[in-house]
Amino acid sequence: MELRTLRYFITVAELLNFSAAAENLKISQSAVSRQILLLEDELGVPLFDRVGRKVFLTQAGSELLDHAYEVQKGVSSLRSKAAEIVSGTHGVVRIGATPQTLETLLTPILTQFQKRLPEARILLVENGSAKLVQEVERGNIDLVVGALDGDHELESRPLFPLVVLVALPKDHRLRKRKSIEVAELSNEQLLLLRKDFMTRKLFDGACSVARVAPRVLIESASPHCLLALVQGGLGLAIIPSTVHLAKGHPPVVPLTQNGCRLGIQMRALWDPRRHVPPLVRSFIEDLAAYTKNKYPGSSFHVA
Numbered sequence: 001m002e003l004r005t006l007r008y009f010i011t012v013a014e015l016l017n018f019s020a021a022a023e024n025l026k027i028s029q030s031a032v033s034r035q036i037l038l039l040e041d042e043l044g045v046p047l048f049d050r051v052g053r054k055v056f057l058t059q060a061g062s063e064l065l066d067h068a069y070e071v072q073k074g075v076s077s078l079r080s081k082a083a084e085i086v087s088g089t090h091g092v093v094r095i096g097a098t099p100q101t102l103e104t105l106l107t108p109i110l111t112q113f114q115k116r117l118p119e120a121r122i123l124l125v126e127n128g129s130a131k132l133v134q135e136v137e138r139g140n141i142d143l144v145v146g147a148l149d150g151d152h153e154l155e156s157r158p159l160f161p162l163v164v165l166v167a168l169p170k171d172h173r174l175r176k177r178k179s180i181e182v183a184e185l186s187n188e189q190l191l192l193l194r195k196d197f198m199t200r201k202l203f204d205g206a207c208s209v210a211r212v213a214p215r216v217l218i219e220s221a222s223p224h225c226l227l228a229l230v231q232g233g234l235g236l237a238i239i240p241s242t243v244h245l246a247k248g249h250p251p252v253v254p255l256t257q258n259g260c261r262l263g264i265q266m267r268a269l270w271d272p273r274r275h276v277p278p279l280v281r282s283f284i285e286d287l288a289a290y291t292k293n294k295y296p297g298s299s300f301h302v303a
Helices: 003-015 018-025 029-043 059-087 099-116 129-137 198-210 223-231 278-291
Strands: 048-051 054-057 091-097 120-126 143-147 155-167 189-193 215-220 236-240 252-257 263-270
Touching: 003 018, 003 029, 003 059, 018 029, 054 059, 091 099, 091 129, 091 278, 099 120, 099 143, 099 278, 129 143, 129 198, 129 263, 143 278, 155 198, 155 223, 155 278, 189 198, 189 223, 198 236, 198 252, 198 263, 215 223, 223 236, 263 278
Parallel strands: 091 120, 091 143, 189 215, 189 236
Antiparallel strands: 048 054, 143 263, 155 236, 155 252, 155 263
């Protein structure tokens, strides 16, 4: 059943005149009659009684007319919703980020975005960058704000540099250093993020190059948990520069390898093989504009 056939049925039912309906629809009367006959054949019930030159709705036709109005209304609503989505003011943006990125970067941006576009809905997914990239590739989320390594088919927009930091107990011998080499951590007890976090991937890669076998006390999904353990003197934590450092936090120093600060570019990542709604592109523009002058860890720079 085609939508135009439904429109023909409604028009004839309202006018109860095939000639008038044809004129209203701007097609021939024979075309209207043919479409109505095809519809009756498809539904298996007569929709109109033809008595002489007069036309009347059958009981089935009268009942089905109400349903036809509902379908027409639904189609109209569907078209309106599609127009809103195309306009970039309505819809859902499904965003993935690490816990620290959600806290320090996305919170202020989302607040501004919702004020500018109050009809937009935001769905947040929290995880490590590696797993979030998989979710984008599977089509479960629209956008990841994170770091990308290796070969992927994702498209991205650079936002700001992420630096790998070392948090130390306040009485640690290295606490006043401007930077710490990866090799210097070979005998230290370490507190690390899980392996699906980009900070951990960078650190593991640097350790491999430096031939350092890290002594790991704990792995966690929470940088704040690691910082609390550092405060307790249990070891040194490897954390990203995107983490919020509260007042009284442990000393934090950039991690280097051969004199270069260890880091990577944070990006907005999406799958170009899938449709990217205007609302998502609008959010990417907001991200880029915001991080041009302000971003978490802006006091640290990748050398």
